[in-house]
Amino acid sequence: MPQKILIMEDDAALSEWLSYELAADYEVTTAADGLTGLTRAQSGNRPDLMILDVMMPGLTGFEVAKKLKTNPQTADIPIIFLTARTTLNDKLTGFESGGLEYLTKPIKSKELLARVEAILRYTELNRRRGQAEVETEMHQAADIQRRLMPRETPRLSGLDLHASYKPASRIGGDFYDFMIRPDQQLVFVAADVTGKGLPAALVMASTLTALWGAAHYKPSPQAALERVNTDLYDKLTDVRKMVTTFIGFYNPETHQVTYANAGHAPIIFCPADGQARLLEADGPPLGALPTILSQNHHLMLAEGDVLLIGSDGLSEAENRAGEMFGYERLLEAVTTLADRTAPEIAAGLFEQMTAFAAGHKQSDDQTLIVLKGTPHE
Structure with a gap:
């Protein structure tokens, strides 16, 4: 089953291009404004990764990211910011909001695909490591219970x-x-x-x-x-x-x-x-x-x-x-x-x-x- 990517981008042409580049390997959905994107991310069809523009109607990408990170149900969704804003302060704000990557427009197809693949692989490794730690703790708890x-x-x-x-x-x-x-x-x-x-x-x-x-x-x-x-x-x-x-x-x-x-x-x-x-x-x-x-x-x-x-x-x-x-x-x-x-x-x-x-x-x-x-x- 392909991994799910949610793209939040108000530029229709760019959103269409991003979807085209990613659709061969991933299940892609889009949102043209911050509130719609946030609602979709918090729905039952949770994405495995999100690509956020910063300047969007309604909520900005930074605001969406902060809301996602304060919700236990969505806090672990990896976020890539893709924006034309390039100042150091913008980049710091992006990382402070919970982004794992801060990419600037325009971006080449190969770089986009490489960054997406790397972050999804990193996230999966962390998930497996977390599961292994939980499994170890459960084994230890079961052993303690048996000893009681x-x-x-x-x-x-x-x-x-x-x-x-x-x-x-x-x-x-x-x-x-x-x-x-x-x-x-x-x-x-x-x-x-x-x-x-x-x-x-x-x-x-x-x-x-x-x-x-x-x-x-x-x-x-x-x-x-x-x-x-x-x-x-x-x-x-x-x-x-x-x-x-x-x-x-x-x-x-x-x-x-x-x-x-x-x-x-x-x-x-x-x-x-x-x-x-x-x-x-x-x-x-x-x-x-x-x-x-x-x-x-x-x-x-x-x-x-x-x-x-x-x-x-x-x-x-x-x-x-x-x-x-x-x-x-x-x-x-x-x-x-x-x-x-x-x-x-x-x-x-x-x-x-x-x-x-x-x-x-x-x-x-x-x-x-x-x-x-x-x-x-």
């Missing part, structure tokens, strides 16, 4: 524990982690930041830090969530983010799980002798309100019982027809898989979702924590 995730799950008597994480993009907004409190209770957290990519990952890191500080000394999951929401509410609203968060405390002596849930789903409990069921959240995500509504809840994780904490990427996994995996399939799958070990339950669930998707790429992160009660060692 636990490398292994804690081992506790009476508990089979497993976690899995499959980001939809290189940098995701889901996270999970584990911690042992001073009273020897296991803390397990799963959360999902709205959005994806680097912004979500940055919010994730801040939330994770706040959660661990609160979970270490607050007496209950609800109190920990309240502390984190108080600390982060203003920051979350400033960046227009919310964080669905599930936090649980597992007592290895009593097998009791105490948890609080701020908008996170799905949470599934499957007793050893029954059917899997959903445990609904009773409060909105962190950042939605100045105070949380979530309360503490309790359940016993007896031998054979399964507690599954997932992200919405599980229930919202789609196939090629746009049909979602949904809660019904999740509950059926957990019930069927509940007699297996925690790692096998996770693997079996992902296997069923993969078969359902039939190669369709998923648009959301998929995070899963599985806790299963086992006999005391």
Whole structure:
């Protein structure tokens, strides 16, 4: 596809000649006044390079260039000034306005083509260099995020524990982690930041830090969530983010799980002798309100019982027809898989979702924590 050049020149004969010289290699459009040229440059058909006369009806070439450079959508369009104004002050003004070249009339065809080709090549090299730098930074951010995730799950008597994480993009907004409190209770957290990519990952890191500080000394999951929401509410609203968060405390002596849930789903409990069921959240995500509504809840994780904490990427996994995996399939799958070990339950669930998707790429992160009660060692 040829690169696009926009010529802004009020001399019709010169504009026609420039178009003729460039049309063999480029897609050329023209504008006879500054305002028309500016409007076309800011439209959806953005040019790859602009050739501007200085003295034109309406806006001058210098004024057009300044407006383009102050607009983030057009600031990187390379500009060549082509004008009869030849004073040093004019040239300095052209460069200060954002021009990469300042050519004077009349100009020969070979020089015009050489300057245009050189600037487009220079711009393309800079674009590729910028993309490479962004790619490097994204790799580094993804590596940092992986390091924030636990490398292994804690081992506790009476508990089979497993976690899995499959980001939809290189940098995701889901996270999970584990911690042992001073009273020897296991803390397990799963959360999902709205959005994806680097912004979500940055919010994730801040939330994770706040959660661990609160979970270490607050007496209950609800109190920990309240502390984190108080600390982060203003920051979350400033960046227009919310964080669905599930936090649980597992007592290895009593097998009791105490948890609080701020908008996170799905949470599934499957007793050893029954059917899997959903445990609904009773409060909105962190950042939605100045105070949380979530309360503490309790359940016993007896031998054979399964507690599954997932992200919405599980229930919202789609196939090629746009049909979602949904809660019904999740509950059926957990019930069927509940007699297996925690790692096998996770693997079996992902296997069923993969078969359902039939190669369709998923648009959301998929995070899963599985806790299963086992006999005391």
